[in-house]
Amino acid sequence: xxxxxxxxxxxxxxxxxxxxxxxxxxxxxxxxxxxxxxxxxxxxxxxxxxxxxxxxxxxxxxxxxxxxxxxxxxxxxxxxxxxxxxxxxxxxxxxxxxxxxxxxxxxxxxxxxxxxxxxxxxxxxxxxxxxxxxxxxxxxxxxxxxxxxxxxxxxxxxxxxxxxxxxxxxxxxxxxxxxxxxxxxxxxxxxxxxxxxxxxxxxxxxxxxxxxxxxxxxxxxxxxxxxxxxxxxxxxxxxxxxxxxxxxxxxxxxxxxxxxxxxxxxxxxxxxxxxxxxxxxxxxxxxxxxxxxxxxxxxxxxxxxxxxxxxxxxxxxxxxxxxxxxxxxxxxxxxxxxxxxxxxxxxxxxxxxxxxxxxxxxxxxxxxx
Amino acid sequence: xxxxxxxxxxxxxxxxxxxxxxxxxxxxxxxxxxxxxxxxxxxxxxxxxxxxxxxxxxxxxxxxxxxxxxxxxxxxxxxxxxxxxxxxxxxxxxxxxxxxxxxxxxxxxxxxxxxxxxxxxxxxxxxxxxxxxxxxxxxxxxxxxxxxxxxxxxxxxxxxxxxxxxxxxxxxxxxxxxxxxxxxxxxxxxxxxxxxxxxxxxxxxxxxxxxxxxxxxxxxxxxxxxxxxxxxxxxxxxxxxxxxxxxxxxxxxxxxxxxxxxxxxxxxxxxxxxxxxxxxxx
Numbered sequence: 001x002x003x004x005x006x007x008x009x010x011x012x013x014x015x016x017x018x019x020x021x022x023x024x025x026x027x028x029x030x031x032x033x034x035x036x037x038x039x040x041x042x043x044x045x046x047x048x049x050x051x052x053x054x055x056x057x058x059x060x061x062x063x064x065x066x067x068x069x070x071x072x073x074x075x076x077x078x079x080x081x082x083x084x085x086x087x088x089x090x091x092x093x094x095x096x097x098x099x100x101x102x103x104x105x106x107x108x109x110x111x112x113x114x115x116x117x118x119x120x121x122x123x124x125x126x127x128x129x130x131x132x133x134x135x136x137x138x139x140x141x142x143x144x145x146x147x148x149x150x151x152x153x154x155x156x157x158x159x160x161x162x163x164x165x166x167x168x169x170x171x172x173x174x175x176x177x178x179x180x181x182x183x184x185x186x187x188x189x190x191x192x193x194x195x196x197x198x199x200x201x202x203x204x205x206x207x208x209x210x211x212x213x214x215x216x217x218x219x220x221x222x223x224x225x226x227x228x229x230x231x232x233x234x235x236x237x238x239x240x241x242x243x244x245x246x247x248x249x250x251x252x253x254x255x256x257x258x259x260x261x262x263x264x265x266x267x268x269x270x271x272x273x274x275x276x277x278x279x280x281x282x283x284x285x286x287x288x289x290x291x292x293x294x295x296x297x298x299x300x301x302x303x304x305x306x307x308x309x310x311x312x313x314x315x316x317x318x319x320x321x322x323x324x325x326x327x328x329x330x331x332x333x334x335x336x337x338x339x340x341x342x343x344x345x346x347x348x349x350x351x352x353x354x355x356x357x358x359x360x361x362x363x364x365x366x367x368x369x
Numbered sequence: 370x371x372x373x374x375x376x377x378x379x380x381x382x383x384x385x386x387x388x389x390x391x392x393x394x395x396x397x398x399x400x401x402x403x404x405x406x407x408x409x410x411x412x413x414x415x416x417x418x419x420x421x422x423x424x425x426x427x428x429x430x431x432x433x434x435x436x437x438x439x440x441x442x443x444x445x446x447x448x449x450x451x452x453x454x455x456x457x458x459x460x461x462x463x464x465x466x467x468x469x470x471x472x473x474x475x476x477x478x479x480x481x482x483x484x485x486x487x488x489x490x491x492x493x494x495x496x497x498x499x500x501x502x503x504x505x506x507x508x509x510x511x512x513x514x515x516x517x518x519x520x521x522x523x524x525x526x527x528x529x530x531x532x533x534x535x536x537x538x539x540x541x542x543x544x545x546x547x548x549x550x551x552x553x554x555x556x557x558x559x560x561x562x563x564x565x566x567x568x569x570x571x572x573x574x575x576x577x578x579x580x581x582x583x584x585x586x587x588x589x590x591x592x593x594x595x596x597x598x599x600x601x602x603x604x605x606x607x608x609x610x611x612x613x614x615x616x617x618x619x620x621x622x623x624x625x626x627x628x629x630x631x632x633x634x635x636x637x638x639x640x641x642x643x644x645x646x647x648x649x650x651x
Contacts, residue, residue, distance in 0.1 A: 363427045366466055367418050368464075
């Protein structure tokens with residue numbers, strides 16, 4: 001019976017492949033949207049993830065960086081720096097605002113760096129140099145490419161112009177573009193003085209980050225100190241929350257699309273094979289066996305589509321950012337496993353549609369010439 | 370006397386109700402013994418296929434009982450019938466009805482998969498049937514590459530693979546040329562005679578009558594016994610319609626020959642100008 005199911009399917013490789021490609025297309029969309037979401041989510045935390053201090057200190061009530069605002073008095077940085085177990089404190093100023101590069105306006109995260117900052121700056125440069133003078137800015141290389149704003153060109157943040165002196169890598173995404181400017185310049189923009197946004201605290205060797213964070217929270221008033229892992233977790237959760245609904249909706253739409261293609265394939269297979277199904281019913285095959293055979297067929301078509309989609313995901317999607325640099329795509333094993341589960345549900349639900357056709361098919365029609 | 374393999378008692382099949390009620394099969398009773406080859410003949414639309422469908426458990430009768438090897442299949446639940454068809458009945462169809470994606474051997478073995486306990490012996494039996502029906506060289510061929518005769522031989526082997534004692538054949542020679550049809554008939558004749566199968570065959574083909582043990586005539590849903598020796602076919606010289614020489618009562622003599630007609634109207638035409646029809650007939 002299953003041999004018949006398989007061979008009937010394989011006998012029409014053209015329609016089998018067409019159906020599999022349709023399903024693969026829907027699955028590729030699922031993978032693609034998930035990869036975009038994964039990539040953007042990762043990119044949202046790219047700055048803290050790469051800077052990676054042991055402890056992040058921020059204003060009490062703030063627990064993340066993405067889209068957040070925090071102010072910490074400068075004397076608190078001094079107090080923390082003098083605490084036992086603290087190796088180094090690096091303050092930064094931080095602003096979310098619109099920038100103007102060439103004719104392009106876009107939202108960006110601007111980090112103000114002290115001249116002597118040992119860390120907190122760009123972790124990878126593709127061109128140019130670090131900040132040395134007021135009015136300078138380091139922008140992502142992708143932003144430079146997209147807007148045509150190169151080295152030496154001007155870029156505006158609020159009402160202040162900056163000159164591009166360096167291009168950084170890994171700092172661009174459509175959700176989170178990071179620019180670096182001198183601390184003083186950002187202070188001017190914010191009209192602030194004597195405050196920082198975040199303190200990046202490095203612990204002495206052998207000091208537990210969690211213990212240090214608790215100690216800072218307890219001893220310094222109105223600050224929130226979190227280990228790097230907790231801080232990242234909060235930022236990632238917020239980013240996920242922001243994009244999750246859209247991604248879930250797209251995944252559902254694409255899964256329904258795939259299920260409809262599978263159902264249509266199963267339906268047309270049953271319609272094409274009506275006479276043969278009547279024959280096998282006449283020969284004594286019961287409805288459940290025919291249903292299992294139909295299930296096997298939809299399972300195989302779905303598997304075929306799934307394999308095409310996975311091959312595409314593994315060998316094509318990673319190269320998409322080369323053509324579209326503003327995209328950060330991450331295909332994770334988890335999302336492929338998740339797609340496997342979706343494929344299983346799609347195959348089963350797709351096989352259900354022609355069930356009534358199979359059940360209603362009269363075996364006596366086998367006698368019709 | 371051995372017990373019948375198939376016994377149908379007062380079976381009827383009605384469609385519709387009230388004024389639109391149609392009796393496709395009306396109060397038919399029959400029995401068939403092991404080794405017997407029974408023909409069911411009759412004009413188109415007489416209910417032959419409906420009767421065969423009911424005998425094969427493909428269609429529920431409106432009234433009456435059908436027993437196969439003593440089991441009343443009309444009282445069985447719908448879900449139990451596929452098993453009866455798989456194990457107790459072999460079907461042979463006019464259109465051969467082979468499964469297009471399967472090879473000759475796979476087609477033959479298809480019903481055997483429904484009784485997994487006998488799969489090993491089924492393979493041996495398939496080999497025997499392939500030899501017996503002269504299909505060795507076509508074992509791995511797909512149905513689309515087979516001739517009509519080969520297809521029907523594969524269908525016969527498929528019907529026999531589970532060793533059912535009852536074979537139901539619907540116009541098995543209908544799509545075959547006369548020589549191939551004759552071969553197929555002889556195979557069916559042999560499986561009844563030599564192997565004790567009960568064969569019920571629906572056909573229009575008068576050539577088959579010679580090998581039948583019993584011929585039943587179905588007309589307007591009613592079945593009548595009819596001996597094969599009781600007719601001799603000839604053609605009406607006027608309209609060309611086939612008429613039974615031994616049953617005909619509309620006849621005319623001309624030039625020392627007897628001519629038989631389907632109706633008085635044809636006879637009258639003939640008598641007006643016999644030369645025209647005799648010449649045409651020549």
